[in-house]
Amino acid sequence: MVRKFILFIAVCGFYSSLLAQDVADSTDKILDEVVVTGTRTENKVRNLPLPIQVISAKTIEKSGIEDLLQILQMQTGLVVAVNPLGVSLQGYPNPFGSGIQMQGMDPAYSLILVDGEPLTGRNGGILNLSRITTANISRIEILKGPATSLYGSDALAGVINIITKVPEKNSFNGRIQYASNNAMGITLSGGIIAGKTSIQLLGRRYQNDGWDLDKSIYGKTIDPYTDYSFDVKTITKFDKKNSLTLSARYYHDKQNNNYLIDERGKPEVINGNTYEEDKSLYAKWDRKINDRLNFVAGLYTIGYDNHSNAFLKSNDSLYEKITFNQYLIKPEVQVNIGPADQLLVTGAGYHHESVKSSRYGRDRIMDSWFLFLQKQFVVNEKLNIIAGGRYDKNSLYAAQFSPKLAAGYKVNSNLILKGSVGAGFKAPDFRQQFLDFSNSLVGYTIIGARELGNGLTRLKRTGLLSESIDITPYLNGLELSPERSVGYNLGIDFTYSSNLFFRVNLFRNDVNHLIETYNLPFNQTNGKAVFSYQNIDRVFTEGAEATINYSLDKNWKFITSYNYLIAKDKDVVDEIRSGKLYRRDPITGYSHIVRLSDYKGLYNRSKHTANLNVQYTNHEWDASALLSVKYRGRYGFQGINNSTDGNTILDDPREFAKGYALVDLVLCKELNKNFSLQAGVDNILDYTQPALLPAQFGRGYFINVNFKF
């Protein structure tokens, strides 16, 4: 399928070179896009020596898609990955969900920002991106490579910064959507300009009946849910030098759960609800002292709540109640000094975060403060350099310093070389520090590193741990270090002509001190193990991505990209080298030594992924069509196809899940200057994979009625 399309493009390319080049300005648009994520100040993509790509509001609108994850996965090098831990022991619906894999790194290693501020509420490392209303997005900036030097923890693989809309004029917009699974969405938004103050408002309600990908299993794969979102943003420009931005976001989701569990060997139906709530407030004062000095002071706060109540249907009794509550408050000041091309950006802030969960005991608190500094040097017309670093001091682990250096070189007006190297870190999360959980069904216990003293004392008190076991080494808890990485990116932007643009980026990430679970050297009195977390693993990811943007004429536009990835566990490689790793022969079941060539790398990574995007616009008819294809090559998944070969590495051909392509088509027709219609088919090939991609529904249809006044 994909191969055919690439051929198609090549053919188009050939003919187009014969045509006059009087058209589209697509390449200028790409390089002249103004972004803020790379430097925390406004810069054109052209002048940034960093791999950064932008998804515009127009692209989002044209796609007709309202699901952010679906929009992101159509981008170069971004893959939707399900956390493999997402299937719980009792066969619960996937509690963690899907996230974005960038440069081969798990979703936990990408920082997700809204207007430069972090979201909280990661579950198993994954943030639910449905919390962001796509109708309120002005653009999405995707910065690849470590950005810890500006943003702190989690920005190892990169940053996805969602920039929300700024009110520009009095306006009233809306969309009514109806789609498969009885999905119904109503979005209303508006801009109001009132003197010095402008206000942007948005409200949205969305419901979906969910879907069932496997009829043989009781209940739906995705249960029905209803969302509400309200966003307000005001900007007051007091004078030319002072402005104040206030922003509030609210999101509420309710899901009706209905599934089967096994309650001590007996199947039982569970009914219940899961609630998710996201509230954030943001105030920013922008003060310009003169042309060479301005500062921004901000106060940001976000509260995230996720709780579920599960009842046994048979007798209506409470089966389980899980709560999770995370809160963050973050004051911050940033000062920009100097002329635009020699800008010195510096800032400092404080980060207070607390978590309350039914599985963490009491409230848990993490405080940190940070200081960052970044200098841009435009050496001459060709060479520009950015150097910077950030210092993070946290109450729970050793201070971290994360430097970054980037350089861009304009060989000529068509060719730009970009290179960067940076350090990143990911703080041990609350779960790794504070979890204290005994599984009543299976009997094991898992305790966060810092909580070991309390946890083990509890086990002794309740008799789960024998009196003779010496727990003194653990009494004060153990310290975890942040996971650390160094990332390298090297790329070119090549403008062949005004309608043909190439971009290539090579990347390599070395991640150390990955945090994994391990066994404590003693068992409970019930014979079951006690687990905790420690820094043990080392991995690397490396690869290349290439994008071609091509405008054939006023009507046709093509974007195609390809991503190549290798990701391996260095310790596994070492073990194989020293002949310590075995696997079972699929036929005889006998053990054999694993050879280096048998090892295919980390699970859940595709060596090959590709995207294709074809836009056709008919200006006479005010109509357009958009075809998107995402191809994901085969990827390893532990245990799939009954591929149990006696080890936990990807070294058996049966362990691969098949590759797949997701194909979407949208047609758009503008009826007049106020109304437009969109109709589309998602996942035309009807690809589903209930176990690995429960959130991917089969072929679906939608109709949007859009209006703007």
Add this chain to the structure above:
Amino acid sequence: MKMKKIALPLLSIVLLGAGLTSCKDKKVETKVVVTDSIAWNFQSSHHVFYSLSEGKEITLADSATAKWDIGFNLATIILNSHASGPGQAGVIVKTGNYESATSAPTDGYSYDTTALQLAINSNPFSPNAWYVYDPVTHAFSPKAGQYFIVKTADGKYAKLEMISVIPVIDPGALYPKTLIYKFRYTYQSNGSVNFN
């Protein structure tokens, strides 16, 4: 609970050297090489028992005797001694190539000290467990490159490798009906530590 031994297509007790040693006259072959399997009913609350010397399952009625050497129940493996039975059975868990294990050590054996502190680690997720647990399919498969040197209930020596644990699941069922443990072993009946 009825226990039935099922699915034994691979039962192959081979007396080695029956032909080869005939020319070397008089040497009696005492080594037994076996590949066998045993089924455990998933609802069962007790183990299934197996005798390495006899190469067969031992009934529950004989569970309190020294007739069996090794027992299976879900993910746990017990050996007939100490907390688990009246025999002398013990184990050394080894990592490496099963074929190249030519003899058994005379000491260093671990025993089931209590019903919950078994010689063979069976904790889910534990890196030292005898199996690899798969959180997606819930399957557990014997860790590759691991085998057991077993001292039997009557003090003889054997080496044993677990090959697979296969769940038999009826369509639509939540649980497997049975688990089938497949293993191979070499049993030295003459009491020596030699497997060659």
